[in-house]
Amino acid sequence: MNNDITVSEDFKSGFISLVGRPNVGKSTIINNIIGFDLLSVSNRPETTRKLTNCVYNYYENDKTTNGKTSNGQIVFVDTPGIHKPRSVLGKRLNKLANEAKSDVDVLIFVCPADQPLGPGDKKIINDVVRYKSKSKLFAVLNKCDKVSKKEVQNRLIELATYTIENSEKPDETAFLEIFPLFDTDIRKDTKGVDELLKTIYSYLPNGPQYYPIDFYESIVFSAKTPLDLDQIENLQEYIREAALEKLDDELPHSLAIKIEDIDYHKRTISAALYVERDSQKGIIIGKKGSMIKAIGVESRARIEDYLNTTDLNLELKVKVLKNWQTDTKFLQKLGF
Numbered sequence: 298m299n300n301d302i303t304v305s306e307d308f309k310s311g312f313i314s315l316v317g318r319p320n321v322g323k324s325t326i327i328n329n330i331i332g333f334d335l336l337s338v339s340n341r342p343e344t345t346r347k348l349t350n351c352v353y354n355y356y357e358n359d360k361t362t363n364g365k366t367s368n369g370q371i372v373f374v375d376t377p378g379i380h381k382p383r384s385v386l387g388k389r390l391n392k393l394a395n396e397a398k399s400d401v402d403v404l405i406f407v408c409p410a411d412q413p414l415g416p417g418d419k420k421i422i423n424d425v426v427r428y429k430s431k432s433k434l435f436a437v438l439n440k441c442d443k444v445s446k447k448e449v450q451n452r453l454i455e456l457a458t459y460t461i462e463n464s465e466k467p468d469e470t471a472f473l474e475i476f477p478l479f480d481t482d483i484r485k486d487t488k489g490v491d492e493l494l495k496t497i498y499s500y501l502p503n504g505p506q507y508y509p510i511d512f513y514e515s516i517v518f519s520a521k522t523p524l525d526l527d528q529i530e531n532l533q534e535y536i537r538e539a540a541l542e543k544l545d546d547e548l549p550h551s552l553a554i555k556i557e558d559i560d561y562h563k564r565t566i567s568a569a570l571y572v573e574r575d576s577q578k579g580i581i582i583g584k585k586g587s588m589i590k591a592i593g594v595e596s597r598a599r600i601e602d603y604l605n606t607t608d609l610n611l612e613l614k615v616k617v618l619k620n621w622q623t624d625t626k627f628l629q630k631l632g633f
């Protein structure tokens with residue numbers, strides 16, 4: 298618990314939705330803001346499949362907690378990309394994203410700088426303008442690192458003029474603020490993100506603290522910060538040790554462990570145990586799954602001890618990857 302942080306009397310809070318086509322970088326921006334990879338990001342469209350509230354505690358004088366007085370809480374809602382649906386899944390994703398547009402304090406339309414405003418973007422802007430009710434409307438031009446400064450300028454002008462030229466009431470529907478963001482995926486553009494946060498905060502109403510101030514601390518396995526690469530490698534080591542212990546020194550060299558996913562909300566760690574042959578897979582699974590179960594129990598105990606927590610879910614899968622020891626790509630993934 299973070300008892301030493303107080304809450305200011307004029308506390309402000311609100312909900313912010315990011316909407317846009319798939320793959321424009323909405324989840325990346327939110328991960329960058331909250332400072333760790335809570336949301337899945339990939340270069341394939343339709344990565345996000347659910348709405349997730351992401352909590353950012355705002356400190357007016359300092360982005361860190363040095364000031365010890367929190368002045369606000371900004372809750373970002375990550376949404377699936379809105380697109381022309383080709384499947385039932387596509388339709389459901391659009392519906393979810395559209396739900397997230399109503400009743401938020403600030404609605405942020407996100408589009409990429411490396412493509413001109415297309416029909417997909419324009420449809421989303423038109424809908425946002427039509428249904429925004431009382432939400433303040435912002436735009437983010439993302440991926441500005443991918444184009445020249447001149448291109449960024451052109452895109453910003455295009456964005457600024459679009460709602461004005463295509464609306465009967467431009468005073469009400471124009472974007473109040475437009476932000477170019479550069480390279481959010483590799484966390485270089487902290488200045489742009491800071492400006493964005495400050496501006497969002499300036500528009501927020503007085504409101505309650507919706508989530509505990511140590512929300513992530515309490516869900517991130519009681520670690521002060523989310524797990525870093527070294528810690529993740531340690532988790533892999535604990536599982537390997539547990540496996541080797543249970544396996545009585547069988548196949549030590551043929552076994553590699555890879556943490557595949559950590560779901561901080563569900564407190565679930567998913568890991569794969571790689572072996573080189575089907576026969577080895579059978580040994581690791583054991584009779585009626587008895588061996589993998591025993592490895593799971595032992596690994597979980599070690600990991601819970603290491604992270605100083607309880608109630609973790611550990612999901613183990615056994616996979617066969619022939620000759621993984623000579624597969625450079627796979628070895629790289631393991632940190633070798």
Ligand SMILES: Nc1nc2c(ncn2[C@@H]2O[C@H](COP(=O)(O)OP(=O)(O)OP(=O)(O)O)[C@@H](O)[C@H]2O)c(=O)[nH]1
Nearest residue numbers: 319320321322323324325339343344345378480481
């Ligand atoms: N160069 C560059 N790439 C970025 C930037 N922001 C995001 N990306 C990349 O764009 C891809 C899509 O990012 P996501 O955050 O998954 O996009 P999204 O809008 O959440 O996508 P959906 O969930 O499918 O709607 C990823 O490969 C990111 O690494 C940026 O500022 N610059």
Ligand SMILES: [Mg+2]
Nearest residue numbers: 323324344345
């Ligand atoms: Mg996403």
